[in-house]
Amino acid sequence: MNIRIHVSLKPGVLDPQGRAVHHALDGLGFAGVEDVRIGRLIELTVADSTSDADLEAMCEKLLANTVIENYRIEKVGQ
Amino acid sequence: MNIRIHVSLKPGVLDPQGRAVHHALDGLGFAGVEDVRIGRLIELTVADSTSDADLEAMCEKLLANTVIENYRIEKVGQ
Numbered sequence: 001m002n003i004r005i006h007v008s009l010k011p012g013v014l015d016p017q018g019r020a021v022h023h024a025l026d027g028l029g030f031a032g033v034e035d036v037r038i039g040r041l042i043e044l045t046v047a048d049s050t051s052d053a054d055l056e057a058m059c060e061k062l063l064a065n066t067v068i069e070n071y072r073i074e075k076v077g078q
Numbered sequence: 079m080n081i082r083i084h085v086s087l088k089p090g091v092l093d094p095q096g097r098a099v100h101h102a103l104d105g106l107g108f109a110g111v112e113d114v115r116i117g118r119l120i121e122l123t124v125a126d127s128t129s130d131a132d133l134e135a136m137c138e139k140l141l142a143n144t145v146i147e148n149y150r151i152e153k154v155g156q
Contacts, residue, residue, distance in 0.1 A: 006106070006119055021120070021140070030136055032125035041084055041117035047110035049101070058108055 001048050002076040003055060008039030013075045039069075043076075079126050080129075080154040081133060085142045086117030 009015050015037050022036040042063055047054075058059050064071040087093050093115050100114040113133040121143055129137075134150050 008119060008121060022100060024140055028136075028139055030132060032128045032132075033122060033124035033136075034125065035121075037121040039119035039121065041116040041119040043086060043113075043117065044111060045113035047112065050110045054108060054110075056112075058103060059108075061106055062102055064127060 001046050001050065003044040003072065004074040004076055005042040005044065005047060005055075005063055006039065006072040007042065007059075007069050008071075009037060010070055013068045017023060066068055079124050079128065080151040081122040081124060082154055083120040083122065083133075083137060083141055084117065084150040084152065085120065085137075085147050086149075087115060088146055088148055089148045 018036040019039040021038065022033060025033045032038070041065075044055075044058075052073075059071045059073065060066060095116040096114040099116065100111060103111045103114070118141075122133075122136075130151075137149045137151065138144060
């Protein structure tokens, strides 16, 4: 089973990496970019027996820093 | 207009970060994890006038290293 976990900073949390990319895009002449936020995309291949609770626990314990990050679990192809 | 760009390593490219996460998940007792790949999730807020060609150019020039990475452009909410 293929799982995609989208991890992104919570609104209001400063994103220096996003700022740097935004600055670079401006420097390359791309007008019209209003905001840039950088997050993580984690692609897992897991056994079909893996439960939703297991996936949540993986996110809560390791894959996301829930103090400053949100995560969204997507089952690919379902 | 909100855009999500999914950047992930091309198949066959070694992913040490993914290996480390995989190892940590095993250590936390999560059985059944077969593979872990880590990528980037870039969330852009751009003017509605931004064309698909502009978005492609942003990816090709800055947001993705097309030698080892693939990217996928997703228009959020469309």
